Amino acid sequence: MAEKKTTPVVIDNVEYTLEDMTTEQQTLLNHVADLDRKIKSTQFNLDQLNVGRNAFMNALTSALSSSEKAPVEAEIVDEEEAA
Numbered sequence: 129m130a131e132k133k134t135t136p137v138v139i140d141n142v143e144y145t146l147e148d149m150t151t152e153q154q155t156l157l158n159h160v161a162d163l164d165r166k167i168k169s170t171q172f173n174l175d176q177l178n179v180g181r182n183a184f185m186n187a188l189t190s191a192l193s194s195s196e197k198a199p200v201e202a203e204i205v206d207e208e209e210a211a
Contacts, residue, residue: 135146
């Protein structure tokens, strides 16, 4: 006789069998699994965005410091000269 294969699922440190779950429970489990994948993917994308932003900020800081010029001072005009 062939053994019946089961799929163990651990939720909150309690082991369940996927095949013993109701259709609703299986659907909810699939939603949780899908959301976990989406969260991981979004975190991966956020990590890339943060590294990219930091790289551009470093490039900007470097560009600004390499092209530093003396600050432009406003000319002070003597009121008598202006008249």
